[in-house]
Amino acid sequence: MPEGDTVWLAAERMRTALAGATLRRGEFRLPQLAALDLTGATVTEVVPRGKHLLLRLADGRTLRTHFRMDGSWHIYRPGTRWRGGPAHDVRIVLATDEWECVGYRLHDVEFVPTSEEDRLVGHLGPDILGPDWDLEEALRRLRGHPDEQVGVAILDQRNLAGIGNLYKVESLFLAGVHPWARVADVDERLAPLVERAQRLMRANLGHPEQSTTGDLRRGSDHWVYGRTGKPCRRCRTPILMGDQGPHLQERVTCWCPRCQAARSPVDPQARTGEPGRPRPVATPR
Template sequence: MEGSWHTYSRQETWRRPTYTARVILEAAEAVAVGFSLGFVHVVKPDELDLDYLGPDLLGPDWNPLEARNRLSAQLGRPIGLALLDQRNLAGIGNIYRNELCFLIGAHPLSAVEKVDLGRVVELAKRLLEANKNRKQRSTTGGPARADNASWVYGRARQPCRRCGSLIREDELEGRVIYFCPRCQPLAN
């Protein structure tokens, strides 16, 4: 995955250089800008097939039971991979994946069957709902400030906010993972 998406109010100055913008989507009160995107593929609505996606955490037809069932079918797979798989539940990216694993006390490499999936689904919904209208994401329940926005994500070699152990950074199938070795023991 290349590039990043930023949202701004219509009057707000962009935080990235204009020449790196590849896509600009304007709405009545906001602008979404895709910066340094590797590629953009525009499709017509009738060409779009989204049937493979899992339940949308922020969609009007959210179905927590279906999300739990899809995750349950991933036996033996690391929870950190199952959460990023949009066929299970749609809307979780790498930041939320890392934060959810911390909040449930699971190492991202722990097998799906070792995790309380009901709690995972419920927390995922709460996290995304709490952040859907925020300008800056916060998963800690505190103010959305850069120094207090996450439990583990982006905090490698910093003390855990709960126990003081140093947050570790690793990689899982090409994506960075962050975890506290004490709060998130690997369950085998």
């Protein structure tokens, strides 16, 4: 799924194109909303909430969309060819006199009264990129699950909203925390870990590139993410990879077994980049 900074950037661009404007076209290509026409509606604002994008209208309604794995919004000048994918992937078209916002493969598309947005996003924890970010509340929620693997806990949007798999593995590496360690075993490092993730995400606001090393060049932009089997940039130990998370919700997780050695025994199914050859790795320290 996209990271919170990706949704933040999409909201910024959508806000620039739509906020304060009246729609001359508001079309939905979804069975449940096919009869809905937003032509004539005025957009007041577009805001991100974790990984959700909320488009608010002057008539007191909110449109919520979620990218999941493959969704995206593309913005064009009228008359410009749409290049976001085949026509059958278009889910929503919102157009003003100056811009056309085309939503491809969007998910969780729903309308609610703006006053009832909590029905859609009220379960989320503090937004790590939001104006009302609350570190202490996020830590309280994380500590409420002391036996959870920390790599799973910081991805749980109910604890804090916005962190995705990339910033998870990168912030864990920079904090020297093993992804499979229990929350209780890294309690004193939780705050620095979350603050690190926030700094990394904020450093990438305003552009689509997501570098955690400070280098935007492809292949030099990440510490461990996408580098399975390659030498750690710090210690030269091969980066490991394993699937982490609940059944059917596993996420690929990368880490350095030396820089992120666990303080208590852990046993992830790790691999070094050779498909079909998982092996258990225990790295107590």
